[in-house]
Amino acid sequence: MVATNVSKSYGAGEFTKQVVQNCSFTIESGKLTVMIGPSGCGKSTLIRLLAGFERASSGTITIGGKPVTGPGLDRMVVFQESALFPWMSTYDNIMFGPRARGEDTPEMRSFAELLLQKVGLDGFRRKYPSQLSGGMQRRAELARSMINKPDVMILDEPFRGLDAMTKRLMQEYYANLYEEFRRTTFFVTTDIDEAIYLADRILIMTNIPTQVRTVIDVDLPRPRHIEDITENDAANAIKMKALGLLHEEAMKSFAGGSKAAADFIDAYSRRMVKG
Amino acid sequence: MVAAARAISGKLTGFVAGDDFWRGVVAIAAFLIFWEAGSRSHAWFGFSFPWVSQVPAPTAVLQAMFRLVQEPSFWNSTFLSTLRVFEGFFAAMLIGIPLGLAMAVSRTFFGISFPVFEVLRPIPPLAWVPASIIFWPTQELSIAFVTFLGAFFTIVINVIGGARAIDVRYFQAARSMGSSTWDIFRRIILPGTLPSIVVGATVGVGITWAVVVAAEMISGGGSAGSMGGAAGGGLGFFIWNSYVGGSYTQIVAGMISIGIAGYASSAALRKIGNLMTPWLSEN
Ligand SMILES: Nc1ncnc2c1ncn2[C@@H]1O[C@H](COP(=O)(O)OP(=O)(O)O)[C@@H](O)[C@H]1O
Numbered sequence: 134m135v136a137t138n139v140s141k142s143y144g145a146g147e148f149t150k151q152v153v154q155n156c157s158f159t160i161e162s163g164k165l166t167v168m169i170g171p172s173g174c175g176k177s178t179l180i181r182l183l184a185g186f187e188r189a190s191s192g193t194i195t196i197g198g199k200p201v202t203g204p205g206l207d208r209m210v211v212f213q214e215s216a217l218f219p220w221m222s223t224y225d226n227i228m229f230g231p232r233a234r235g236e237d238t239p240e241m242r243s244f245a246e247l248l249l250q251k252v253g254l255d256g257f258r259r260k261y262p263s264q265l266s267g268g269m270q271r272r273a274e275l276a277r278s279m280i281n282k283p284d285v286m287i288l289d290e291p292f293r294g295l296d297a298m299t300k301r302l303m304q305e306y307y308a309n310l311y312e313e314f315r316r317t318t319f320f321v322t323t324d325i326d327e328a329i330y331l332a333d334r335i336l337i338m339t340n341i342p343t344q345v346r347t348v349i350d351v352d353l354p355r356p357r358h359i360e361d362i363t364e365n366d367a368a369n370a371i372k373m374k375a376l377g378l379l380h381e382e383a384m385k386s387f388a389g390g391s392k393a394a395a396d397f398i399d400a401y402s403r404r405m406v407k408g
Numbered sequence: 409m410v411a412a413a414r415a416i417s418g419k420l421t422g423f424v425a426g427d428d429f430w431r432g433v434v435a436i437a438a439f440l441i442f443w444e445a446g447s448r449s450h451a452w453f454g455f456s457f458p459w460v461s462q463v464p465a466p467t468a469v470l471q472a473m474f475r476l477v478q479e480p481s482f483w484n485s486t487f488l489s490t491l492r493v494f495e496g497f498f499a500a501m502l503i504g505i506p507l508g509l510a511m512a513v514s515r516t517f518f519g520i521s522f523p524v525f526e527v528l529r530p531i532p533p534l535a536w537v538p539a540s541i542i543f544w545p546t547q548e549l550s551i552a553f554v555t556f557l558g559a560f561f562t563i564v565i566n567v568i569g570g571a572r573a574i575d576v577r578y579f580q581a582a583r584s585m586g587s588s589t590w591d592i593f594r595r596i597i598l599p600g601t602l603p604s605i606v607v608g609a610t611v612g613v614g615i616t617w618a619v620v621v622a623a624e625m626i627s628g629g630g631s632a633g634s635m636g637g638a639a640g641g642g643l644g645f646f647i648w649n650s651y652v653g654g655s656y657t658q659i660v661a662g663m664i665s666i667g668i669a670g671y672a673s674s675a676a677l678r679k680i681g682n683l684m685t686p687w688l689s690e691n
């Protein structure tokens with residue numbers, strides 16, 4: 134999947150808000166590409182463009198060489214907040230896609246069973262989303278997307294808002310799922326540790342209007358373990374580099390175009406460095 | 409399930425044994441005593457309380473109810489009103505739900521129908537009584553029509569509101585998983601609107617009771633009433649007839665019957681509604 138010179142703005146006239154500007158990147162097939170950038174820089178906007186829910190103001194997005202013109206079965210999006218259907222049980226949620234396409238077949242049902250086990254929800258198949266914990270809901274949603282075997286999985290901060298323990302568990306579940314199926318994945322996060330643990334490639338984004346600032350390859354061996362990552366020198370080097378860049382971008386957002394604020398932050402960070 | 413049952417029984421015990429329960433008991437008892445004393449104030453205290461002394465005492469009303477429940481004509485009245493309520497109510501559901509869904513789904517249809525709807529909606533159902541007596545061939549139909557109006561607007565408004573409030577992400581998710589328009593309608597819009605339909609129906613049936621009683625009073629009790637059957641014209645006509653005949657205990661007994669019938673209808677609908685929307689209750 135390739136984005137070329139993609140721009141997106143909202144509103145018109147003097148109220149125009151440029152959110153994405155001249156943004157280009159590639160989601161390489163069979164790899165897990167993580168996008169990381171400051172909050173509010175335009176990541177979710179990019180996701181809506183990739184998913185085809187909205188159209189770019191300019192630039193092109195292609196999947197397998199064909200331009201994206203709307204939502205399609207080749208891409209599957211997992212949202213920031215759970216979008217499980219509240220009126221369906223876990224199992225019915227997972228089987229939603231196959232049934233929508235008239236594929237309620239024995240193969241699909243056994244794939245659903247496999248996924249239920251993989252995400253640890255075997256005992257919760259009859260529960261409604263409101264009866265599941267936040268982490269379980271995300272897992273159910275992962276399974277609901279995976280069953281459609283999309284060419285590209287798109288995940289928008291899927292573990293945001295979970296407590297630290299649950300989040301870590303989710304990351305492990307997710308890494309297992311990914312390593313088992315190796316589906317091309319685009320994963321958006323604001324958490325650098327999560328990015329390094331999961332990614333094959335990391336796209337570091339600039340502040341709004343966003344574009345890719347740097348691409349970092351993460352060639353740590355798989356399967357990975359969270360404990361190893363914290364002690365791995367290569368991983369730590371990537372983390373330092375990424376944090377430095379992200380810090381710069383975050384500073385821009387505080388300054389927000391005000392010279393006085395920028396000077397203040399500059400002076401302040403200098404004093405911090407001196408000690 | 410066990411946990412749910414325990415939670416419910418816990419709530420119930422909590423309620424029965426709790427302060428709220430006893431407050432309620434004391435309040436109702438105090439109300440009844442005040443009412444009894446007020447009605448009998450002339451006999452008991454030698455002077456009449458204003459207003460309450462005109463109202464029959466609860467014990468007298470209870471006696472009247474005892475007599476009434478043994479009379480087939482009372483049950484006939486109750487049955488007639490109930491029938492009208494449900495005719496009107498089901499007609500309102502049958503027409504209101506598809507109409508509301510169509511208005512929520514189609515921008516064009518909404519644009520055409522909503523202005524008309526909004527002009528008609530504020531007209532109180534009872535203002536329709538004379539017109540509907542003129543336009544409908546039988547009294548029975550005109551009462552049912554007015555009853556229908558009572559529930560109709562509430563149901564339509566709730567359906568539109570409910571369907572509109574469905575999170576856009578559900579549509580996006582369904583569409584990206586390959587749902588057709590019909591599939592989205594059947595598996596997203598319909599269940600997504602169901603809770604609002606239940607609310608509209610529960611509120612609507614209450615309005616229906618209010619309307620049917622007044623319509624029966626105004627129109628003279630429908631077919632049975634116009635044939636001269638004193639107690640065959642529904643509960644509204646029964647109350648009116650009791651008033652004309654000067655039987656004040658029966659008036660109050662009739663009022664209480666309507667209260668009970670209205671409560672029972674709403675409770676039954678809530679129950680059915682809960683069964684139809686299990687994802688809202690099972691926690
Ligand atoms: N539909 C929209 N209309 C106007 N502004 C929008 C819209 N969607 C997003 N934005 C703006 O775009 C910016 C980036 O939003 P978003 O893509 O959600 O950021 P992120 O996901 O990186 O936190 C925000 O400042 C937001 O106000």
Ligand SMILES: [Mg+2]
Pocket residue numbers: 176177178213289290
């Ligand atoms: Mg976002």
